[in-house]
Structure formats: C-alpha cells, structure tokens
Amino acid sequence: MSKRKYGLALSLVLAAGTILGACGADKEKEKENANTNTSSNGGNESEFSVAMVTDVGGVDDKSFNQSAWEGIQKFGEDNKMSKGDGGFDYLQSKDPADYTTNLNALTRRDFDLVFGVGFLMEDAIDTIASQQTEKNYAIIDGEVDQPNVASILFKEQEGAFLAGVAAALMTKSDKIGFVGGMEIPVIERFQAGFEAGVEAVKPDIKVDVQYTGAFDKAELGKAAAGRMYSSGVDVIFHAAGGSGNGVFTEAKERKKADKDAYVWVIGVDSDQYEEGKVGDDNITLTSMLKRVDVAVQDISKLAKEGKFPGGETKVYGLHDDGVTLADSRGAIPEDVLKQIDEYAQKIADGDIEVPEFVKKK
Amino acid sequence: MSNKVVNILVPIISIILGLIVGAIVMLVSGYDPVAGYIALWNGIFGDAYAVGETIRQISPYILAGLAVAFAFRTGLFNIGVEGQLMVGWFAAAYVGSTFELPMIIHLPLSLLAAAAAGALWGLIPGLLKATFRVHEVIVTIMMNYIALHTVNALIKAVSGGGYKTEKIHPTASLRSDFLSQLTDFSTLHYGIFVALAMVIVTWFILEKTKTGFELKSVGFNDHASQYAGMNVNKNIILSMVISGAFAGLGGAMEALGTFGNMTNRGGFTGIGFDGIAVALLGANSPLGVIFGASLFGSLKYGANNMPNAANIPLEIVSIVIALIIFFVASGYIIRVGLQRLAKKKEAK
Numbered sequence: 001m002s003k004r005k006y007g008l009a010l011s012l013v014l015a016a017g018t019i020l021g022a023c024g025a026d027k028e029k030e031k032e033n034a035n036t037n038t039s040s041n042g043g044n045e046s047e048f049s050v051a052m053v054t055d056v057g058g059v060d061d062k063s064f065n066q067s068a069w070e071g072i073q074k075f076g077e078d079n080k081m082s083k084g085d086g087g088f089d090y091l092q093s094k095d096p097a098d099y100t101t102n103l104n105a106l107t108r109r110d111f112d113l114v115f116g117v118g119f120l121m122e123d124a125i126d127t128i129a130s131q132q133t134e135k136n137y138a139i140i141d142g143e144v145d146q147p148n149v150a151s152i153l154f155k156e157q158e159g160a161f162l163a164g165v166a167a168a169l170m171t172k173s174d175k176i177g178f179v180g181g182m183e184i185p186v187i188e189r190f191q192a193g194f195e196a197g198v199e200a201v202k203p204d205i206k207v208d209v210q211y212t213g214a215f216d217k218a219e220l221g222k223a224a225a226g227r228m229y230s231s232g233v234d235v236i237f238h239a240a241g242g243s244g245n246g247v248f249t250e251a252k253e254r255k256k257a258d259k260d261a262y263v264w265v266i267g268v269d270s271d272q273y274e275e276g277k278v279g280d281d282n283i284t285l286t287s288m289l290k291r292v293d294v295a296v297q298d299i300s301k302l303a304k305e306g307k308f309p310g311g312e313t314k315v316y317g318l319h320d321d322g323v324t325l326a327d328s329r330g331a332i333p334e335d336v337l338k339q340i341d342e343y344a345q346k347i348a349d350g351d352i353e354v355p356e357f358v359k360k361k
Numbered sequence: 362m363s364n365k366v367v368n369i370l371v372p373i374i375s376i377i378l379g380l381i382v383g384a385i386v387m388l389v390s391g392y393d394p395v396a397g398y399i400a401l402w403n404g405i406f407g408d409a410y411a412v413g414e415t416i417r418q419i420s421p422y423i424l425a426g427l428a429v430a431f432a433f434r435t436g437l438f439n440i441g442v443e444g445q446l447m448v449g450w451f452a453a454a455y456v457g458s459t460f461e462l463p464m465i466i467h468l469p470l471s472l473l474a475a476a477a478a479g480a481l482w483g484l485i486p487g488l489l490k491a492t493f494r495v496h497e498v499i500v501t502i503m504m505n506y507i508a509l510h511t512v513n514a515l516i517k518a519v520s521g522g523g524y525k526t527e528k529i530h531p532t533a534s535l536r537s538d539f540l541s542q543l544t545d546f547s548t549l550h551y552g553i554f555v556a557l558a559m560v561i562v563t564w565f566i567l568e569k570t571k572t573g574f575e576l577k578s579v580g581f582n583d584h585a586s587q588y589a590g591m592n593v594n595k596n597i598i599l600s601m602v603i604s605g606a607f608a609g610l611g612g613a614m615e616a617l618g619t620f621g622n623m624t625n626r627g628g629f630t631g632i633g634f635d636g637i638a639v640a641l642l643g644a645n646s647p648l649g650v651i652f653g654a655s656l657f658g659s660l661k662y663g664a665n666n667m668p669n670a671a672n673i674p675l676e677i678v679s680i681v682i683a684l685i686i687f688f689v690a691s692g693y694i695i696r697v698g699l700q701r702l703a704k705k706k707e708a709k
Contacts, residue, residue: 056627096620096624097418120624213627214628
C-alpha cells in the first residue's frame, strides 16, 4: 500500500509538472485581452477575417509570436474588425501536437486567412492547406509550396549583422555572446549575420555561441547568459524567443547587484527595451527588430483586397524595413550609431552580402 | 455501504469535485465556467472531427499507461516511459522513412523497430537493477534526458543537419483515408487498434501465462519468489524490456500516425509522465488503463477548445484540467471519507 501511495504522489508531481510547465506569468496578456475587448466595439464592417496560431512560445513571448499578434491587432483596428469569429483572433499552441488542431479549429471557425507563426509549423500548414483548398494560409519563417499558402521569410542575417556591428563597437572586454533557441535554419541565419557583423568590425573576436535547445525555457537562457557573463562576455545577443527572457533576467540581476556592471543584452524580434529595465538603468543595448507585424499586416491587406500572394514566397529584408535595429534610447552613442548606419546603407545597397549560413568550423 | 456502491461513487464524486473547484478558479479569474465546460465538452465530443482527434490522443496514452502499469505490477517504477517513447518514435520514423518495402512488411517492421528501441531503453535500467541493485527510478529518469538529446542528435544526423526526419512512406503509415474522412479530416489513425490489442496482450501475459505469474510474484515479494525457485533478476530485466517495448510503441503512434515524422524537440512530450498517472488512475490493470487514458486524452485534447470557443486563457485551462485530474487521482481520500461515513452510520 505504501508503495502505491508513493507512486500516486510521484505521478501527481510529475503530471502536475508537465501540465503546469506550459504556464508562464501572464499579466501582459490579460491586459492585452482587456484592451482588445474594449477596442472591439466598433462592429464588423468588413467581411474579411484573419487569425493566427502561435508556436509553443505563446502569444506573450515578447518576441515574434507577440509581434505577429500585434500586427493582426493593428490590422483589425485599422479595418474596424472585432476580436472573435468573423474578425481577428489567435490560438496558442502548447505542444507541437497542437499545431494541426489549432489550425483546424480556426479554419472551422471560417477565418479567411490563417497565419502559422513559426518555422516548426511548416508540416502542419502543408497538410491543412492540401485539405482545405478553399482557405488561405500563410506561414512565417517557413516555406510551404501550396497554391493557397503564402510563405513569409525574413533576412534575419541583415539585421543580425547590424546587431553584431553594434556589439563589436560597444564591447569593452572584446568578448561577445550569442544565445540561440533551437538550431534551425532561421536561428542560424541570426547567428551567421551576427558573427559576420562582429567580424566586420573586429575580426579577432570569436563569438561565444550557445544554443539552449528550446524556445520556451527561460531557465536555460539564464544559465547560458550566466556562464557567458562570468567568462567576461559583456554583450549578448539572443535569438531564443521565450528562453531569451532568461538572458535578460541574468543581466538584470547582475546590474542590480552592481550598478557599475557593464552588461548588455541585444533583444530580438520586437523592441525589448521594457525587458531590460533595472530601476533607472536599462541593460537593453538595442533590439534587432524583425517586423513580423509589418509582414502580417502586409499579407492581410493583400488578402483583403483579393490579391493574396498564394504560392509565393515573400522575403522581407533591410531594404524593405522587414528587419532593422530598434531605438537604443541613448545606450549607443551617436558616433557608433553613425557607423551602424553606414553598414546598414551598404547592406541595403547590396555592397555587403551578409552570409545566410553559419560558417562551419 | 457496499463495496460496489463505493467503487462507483468514488470516481463520480471526484470528477464532480474537480469540476466544481475548476469552476471556482474560472469564476475567480473572471471567466464563465459554464461556457468553459461546454467548450470542453464540445472539444471532446462536439463533432466527428473532435471525436476523431480525441481518440487519436488517447492511443499513445494507452500504451504509455500500459508501460507503467506493466512495470508496476512487477514491482518496478518505470519513470522512463517518456524516454522510451521518444526513442521508439525516432526508430519508427527512421524505419518508416528509410526503407521501401511493401506495406505488409513495412508497417509491422516499423512498429517492431519502435518496440525494440523502447525495449532497449528499458533494458539498461533493468540490467542495472538486476545486477547492481541501482534503483530503477533514478536510472530511468536519467535515461529520459539521454533519450531526448540522443534523439535530437540522431535527427540531425539522419537528416543531414536538418531539424526533422523525412516523412515516412505511405507503406509504413497508420493513417487511413477512411478514418480521416469518417472524422472530417481528423488525424485519427489505426493506432488505436494497436493500442487496444496491446491491452489484451498485457492482460494475457499477466493473467494467463507462467511468465506473467512469475513477474507478478517477483513484484509482490522477490525474496519469496527466489525461495520458490524463480529467477528474480531475469524477471526484473524482462519486465523492464516489455514495459519499454510498450512505451516504444506509444512513440510509434506519433511517428506512424499523428505526425509522420519526428521533429527536433526542445523538451519532453509529457505523454510518458502522464502515463504514470494514467496507470495509477487505472489501478494498474490493463482495462483500467483504457479508462485512465481516455480521461487524460479527452481532457488534454478537449482543453484546446476552451481558449478557442470560450476565450479562456490557456493557463487557466491548464489549471482547471490539472484540478480535475488531481481530484480523480485523490479518489483515495474520498474513499476513506465514504468509509468513515458508513462506519458512523453502523455505529448508530
């Protein structure tokens, strides 16, 4: 009997762990919900409706899922749509098994266009697009070859290059870190661009690269950042979605413990300035913006006008404001900003070709 | 109160209690519990599609539950179902995508590969337990992590640096157009029949064979079993191997049915851990596992509909589902309560 009770207790702990593991702090989203609810009284004027499915990072990942949702919200407001059926909405995935389910659920609710946010959703989009040929889909960060799917890619390497330039110009210890999520092509584009940017300014610096293996494990991001800062790294660029929040936590703790600590984080996807606040200080150097919101609005608009780019792949780069650096709010001095701008100009003009793939060592 | 009445009352009361507490949580956080539960119900039974997906979700749970239950009946705690399931998943995906064979060979071969991989992952803790008396809980937990990262590395290796394996050939697939059309494009596949067949196999091994008798007897008391002339070590290893094989088959459900390949994973699937609860809810009996798996699978799948149809955030939903399962699992408390009540009546 005692063994049975022991087993029951053990199973409960483990089950609770896996079930609750998916939950994070969610004040942000509550606020967001409240906002959309109040702003959604405009009524439905258009027939067009759009929705999105997040990947496991969740809609409040302060990164590209959130950015996509902001884009949809913006599109909804501009077109006086309301949240819910016939307007705009989102569903969150807590496990890769949910992708198909969620895409199906939204399709069943008759949304005209459904975005799959994230590379990992390629297969799911491919499957559903072949089943529901009447509906339109779009995939962000992936490519799906179906007549009713628009594929949206970004030249992350170009933005990351600028982040690398900024890091190389700002570092005092000549040690720079990169924390990635999973080793998938998208994230490797960040790494490749970042390393190229650092190399362009200071060829001697070898970027300390660590992958956490997950996009939703802040504790792993924190551990990686902890190791890097301890080894003398002073600027870390993260491309790890929710795991990257741990990088901020680590940097903030160090700044809190020692006001003079020289630690910086370069945020990713959306402007992560708010994440870096420590009292009056801020450890966010800048953020590499990946304007998923711009792309989402763009595609939604085209779809609404009946010009949905099905079967096409749209690539957003520095040239079309798809990627850029966020306002550093004084963290980066003027002369450095000027140099970054010069590099940006060169990339936009095509004078610098930023590598897409990580150099094999 | 007779035992029979108690046996029926306990699960009913526990589910109702779980629902009530879940409703309170939704109310306090400002959401409509009625709408929430209607969404949950519709998410599970709402239409053919939902039913199909629910059954699809139940299949791996049955196998994971069987794996835990089988080991438990022989006195072992297999916490490593998660890892065994992952290696099985990979093995099935690999065999399914690499070889080109007629279906009649390919599908069984892929299933066998999954079972063998899971069995191998169970063999190691079994061997360590039998030879060095290393506690299987520790080994199996660690084997989970080894499985996670080994599988990720293997995926990378076989896909030439990619993040997912090739799609399996149709000859290895458990998917069926018939089931899919029947359930309005759901991902329902024949895996459920594999799972149910394994339930019968488990029952047969445990109840009808000499091996099963020995396995159980070692579980009850290994000293007595040894005294009776049984080979305790052999039985420990055998038990872990069979348990691992069931878990590996659970992985095959995902590989050959639901996903058709395996993607690099950042974390555990959770199915293996839930399998522990499934087994214990089902009192470690093969038939009970079906009920446990049905509860888990339905709640897990149906919960997806709560944010969709009732606008309740996923986090609240997770808490509500966890509460329901918590109360069902703590049926023991209710049982004690009922017995006390009965005794009081008798005393009067």
